[in-house]
Amino acid sequence: MGKGFYISKPLGLVLFGLGVGSVLTIFALSVVYAQEKRKNEVDAIDGSRMVTTEAPHSTSAPSNEPWDKYRLPDTLLPEYYNLTLxxxxxxxxxxxxxxxxxxxxxxxxxxxxxxxxxxxHQLNFTLTSEMHHAKLTGLGGTSAPAVLKTWLRTQTQFMVIQLKENLQVGKSYWLYMEFRGELSDDLGGFYRSQYTENGVQKVVATTQMQPTSARNAFPCFDEPSMKAVFHLTLLHPPGTVALANGMDLGTENIIIDNQEVLRTRFEPTEKMSTYLLAFVVSEFTKIRSPHEANVLIRIWGRREAIESGQGNYALNVTLPILKYLENYYNTTYPLSKSDQIALPDFAAGAMENWGLVTYRELSLFYDPKVSSNEDKEWVVTVISHELAHMWFGNLVTMRWWNDLWLNEGFASYVSYLAADYAEPTWNIKDLMVLQQVQRAFAVDALVSSHPLSSNEDEVVTPDQIDQLFDTITYSKGAAVLRMLSEFLTESVFAKGLHNYLHQYAYSNTVYTDLWEKLQEVVDADSSIQLPASINDIMNRWILQMGFPVVTIDTQTGSISQQYFRIHPEAEVNKPSAYNYEWLVPITWMKSGSNMGQHWLLAKTNLYEPMKTDTDWILANLNVTGYYRVNYDSQNWERLLTQLTSDHKVIPVLNRGQIIDDAFNLARAEIINITLALRTTKYLSKEMEYIPWESAIRNLQYFFLMFERTEVFGPLQTYLQRKVQPLFEHFKAITSNWTQKPPRHMDQYNQINAISMACKTGVKECLELTRMWYRQWMTNPDSNPIPPNLKATVYCNAIAAGGVEEWDFGWQMFKNTTIATEADKLIYGLSCSKEPWLLNRYLEYTIDPNMIRKQDVTYAIVYIAGNVIGQPLVWDFVRGNWERITKDFDDGSFFFGRLIQGITKKFSTEFELQQLQRFKEEIAASSFSFGTQAIEQAIEQTKANSKWISENKAQVMNWLTKQSA
Structure with missing residues (x-):
């Protein structure tokens, strides 16, 4: 995420007996279940009853009973499971x-x-004895007390077994249960995925246990600190293959009531958390690493995809990534094999199950003939992220979900290091600023943000746990760990990680355990000078939400910090023990030469090197710190002059930073909006991706706010002049669009050139995209569109066309068996300017035969990004809310993505009232999730309205002057 597992002879016989006996028991259960109408009905058949009961005297009133709390009591610890499914x-x-x-x-x-x-949860049980769900026996000669009564508590998702006497402290017991459940298509727990191959529908049984769905597959102590060893047996149809965390120990044919069944047993897992358990039954095939490799690596997926080579890239990069991570952690990969499997239906991008990593197809498969450079990068970074978890998260696991950020933030950070090793020419580590740091800034600047780590008692229900899987956890976690690694140095950071992994292997930790191991390395290295302990420095970044804006006054040498809020008038109702004050590592350069580092240890101080009348000063070199930077007006002018005269003197990451900081400082009313706009004037000379991408992302807010106003025309005209040289540059270096740019970053910026040129009305761009799409329509078997440009070409051509173009795109979507191609078409179809086509598309999203559930959110949000589609989506979602959300197990995650995507253009009082009314309706309904997402949307809508009223006239005047 074994080395072996020792079992005493008596225990081995017990497990063997249970394994053989389970076959007949499961057959008996299948007979029972086949005659039930629904999973919660009760029948008596051949003396065996399937029952679901509720706790006696249960009410909705608060209770101090242990079964009415969401956390397990600290009375029992699991040691191992024997599971047959x-x-x-x-x-x-x-x-x-x-x-x-x-x-x-x-x-x-x-x-x-x-x-x-x-x-x-959602399991029904056979009565194994007179009116009891479970059978309890003692181990090692211990006698077990008799069962008094059993019941299920659905609210807290517990089975409760009350005994006539107390269990003996220090003794071990064996709890045996028989159960059944529905193999539903809700993408959680033990679920089914479906696909069509050669005209035949195939079904896959697969799992997604994180965070709290292992309990949907079998009764278990479903908390991350309740680590245990799992012995698994799967029964499955002939012609299928069974996979699990451990290597299979062999498959045999058995007959049950004249029915042939395969039985596959697996080696016991390492000691691990329930959320990392995984098993899959499918007709998939595989490719594997060479036999001489130390670790068996296998890529699994649909036969057509594997045989067409879509898994080859994943296989080629997995071993280098594993080798890099072994060296980085200085710790050998803990398992004997690494299976990675691409699933047709999967809610997340991937899941780090120890030894059996599950992926969406587009996160594992890459077809060089069809997939883009971005698709390839996505595959290598997702694989790196999941394999980073094999050590950090799986070998050593957070004690409770309140420290999820440490797992996910760390994997997000390290994924760039490992991907950079696998693809050294891409310079991929620079993309962390765009993809993680700036992404985290956007959410963490809201007062509805939250700290990375909270108290355990603030995160107890499944819904509260689900809500932690957000941008703060992943991207801010990555950003602050990157900052920590930078000021410690990568070698010190890696050594501390090794010590941490070595001491806490196969156990659980809290984040301060990592601080402690890093501090030990720092204390032993006299070259590392810190102003305070790692605990004191980092807790300020971990335990309070938000981040600072550091203001440098070159006239006085003053450096100050303040809590950065994108909406300064929004009330902060979350107190901080540190009063929103950080210990800030500031790196800086002066006029392109002199460099230095300084720690800001208070709200403000004086630092003589920052005082200057002639040189410009640039802080936060390469954006290694998690903070924004503001300057006095004279320094801003010197920086703008430098960009205009010779922008290459300023490092490329900082050119992107200057633009991103300026626009966000303006939105926060710290600097004038026209100063932010002036940072874009030099862009007609800029050919690098990161500054352009920073500009486009920030200008996207202008498009969102002004797309329905008179400002939109002048904005288009201004940006068309800025992007025209970039468009011509890429036309030249690609020999009139017939070749691919050689550099990874240039391939991305070529997309920006075409996308922005078409968006701002460059005639040649619009003609180019229509020509490519029309050629494809003429010959559907030969797509002439370069893979990197497909998404933007599909969008612009469908937007310019009508029903013929849309229907062709839809037919290509239905025909494709390549996930990355399907993803681009899902986006392109959302760009139509015909309301009736968009309404038809929306209807398709609630029909799983038309659009897979895993893709529903993306399709709806894409349509909402269309100025014509946005009001259609808002009406559609409110009118079909129950139908849209009922089948999604990851409710909070789904809800958050949907609401944010639909409401990002909201800026009027009417839209705010609608949103507040929707919040009241959700609160009054049976939905127990989503309040945070709606609160963020309300906050954003209020801010959008205020921003337009304060800036519209200024922006209009400035743009008009530029075209004069």
Missing amino acids: WPRLVPDEQGMYVFTGTSGVAFKCVKKTNLIIIHS
Whole structure:
């Protein structure tokens, strides 16, 4: 994310007996289940009852009973599980897909109790004894107390077993259960994915346990600190292959009631958390690493995709990435194999299951004939992210979800280092500024943001846990760890990581454990001089939300900091123990030569080297610090003069930073909006990707706010003049668009050149995109559009066309078997200017036969990005809210992406009232998630309205002067 697992002879016999016995038990369960109408009905068949019960005297009133709390009591610790599951890949007589199973868990009693509380959700159980769900026995000669009663508590997702006597402290017990569940298509727990191959529908049984869905697949102690070893057996149809975290120990044919079934057993896992468990039954095929490789690497997927070579790139980069990470951590990869599997239906981008990483197809597959450079980069960075987890997250795991940021932020940071090693010519580490730092700034500047780490008791329900999987956790986590690594140096940081992993292997930690191991390395290295302990420095970045803007006054040498809020009038109702004051590592350069470093340790101080009357000063070199920078007006003028005269003197990352900081400082009312606009005047000379991308992202806000106003025309005219030289530059270096730019960053900037040229009305661009698309329509079997440019060409050509162009795009979407191509067409189809076509497209999003559930959010948000589609989407989503959301297990994550995408253009009082009314409707409904997303949308809408009223006239006047 083994070395082996020792089992005493008596225990081995117990596990073997349970494994063999489970086959007959599961068959009996299947007979029972086939005759049930729905999963919650109760039937009595052959003396066996499937039951679901609720806790006695349960009410909605608060309770101090342990089963009414969302956290497990600290009385029991699991040691190992023996799990057998049998998924049915064909529907039963009622049209349901089901799975049945048996589970045994060995646990130790560590505190006196007469209760066994274990997670279970959406499972029904066979009564294993008279009116009881489970059978309890003692291990090692221990006698088990009798079961008094059992029940399920659906609100807290627990099975509760009350015993007649207390368990003995220090003794181990065995809890055995038989159960079944639905193999639904909700993309969570143990679920099904479907695809068509050679005209035949195929079904895959697969898993997504993170964060709290292992309990949907089998009863378990479903918390990250409840690590255990898992012994797994899967029963599956002939012609299928079974995969799991561990290597298979062999597959045998068995007969159950004249039905042939395959039984595959797997080697026991390492000691790990339940959310990392994974298993898949499919008809997939594979490619594998050479036999002489130390680690078995296999890429699995649909036969057509594997045989056409779509998995080759993933196979080629996985071993170098693993080798890099082994060297970086100075720790050997803990497992004997690394399976990676691409699933047709998968909610997230990928999941770091230890030894069996699951992916969306577009996150693992790459076809050089069809996929773009961005697709290729996505594959290598996602693989790097997931493999980074094999050590950081899997080998050593956070104790509770409140420290999820440490897992995900670290993997996000290290993914760029590993991807850079795998693709050294791409300069991919620079993209971290665009993809992580600036992305985090945008969310963390809102007062509805949250700290990276919170108290454990603030994150207890599944919905609260789900909401942590956000930009702050991933991108801000990556940004602050990158900053820490920079001021410590990468070698010191890596050494501390090694010590951390070595000490806490196969156990759980809190983030301060990492600070402690890093501090030990710092204390032993006299060359590292810090103004305070790592704990004191970093806790200010971890325990309070937001970040500072550092203001440098070159007239006085003063350096000051203040909490940066993009909407300064918004009220901050989250107090901070540090009073929103940070210890800030400031790196700087003076007029392109002299460089230095300084720690800002208070709200303000004087620093003589910052005082100058002639030189310009640039702070936060290469944007290694997590803060924005403002200057006195004289220094801003000197920087703008330098950009105009010779912009290359300023490092490319800082050219992007100057633009991004200026626009955001203007939105926060710290500098004038015209100063921000002036940072774009030099762009007609700029040919590098990062400054252009920073400018386009910030100007996108202007498009969002002014697209429906009279400012839009002058804005288009101004930007057309800026982008025309870039368009001509790429036309020249690609020999009139017939070749691909050689550099990775240039390939990205070519997309910007065409996209912005078409967006601002460059006639040659519009003709070029229509010509390419029309050629494709003439010969659908030969797409002439360069892979890197497909998304922007599809969008512009469909926007310029009508029903014929849209229908052709839809047919190509339905025909393609390549996930990256489908993704680009999903976007392109959203660009139509015909309302009726967009409405038809919206109707398709709630039909899983038209658009896969995993793609619904993207399609809706893409349509909302269309000025014509946005009001259609808002009406559609409110009118179909229940239907849209009911099948999604990751409710909070889904809701947040949807609301943010739909409401980003909101800026009027009417839209604000609609949004507030929608919040009230959601609050009054049965939905228990989404309040944070709606609050952020309300905050953003208020700010948008205020920004337009204060800046519209200024922007209009400035743009008019530029065209004079």
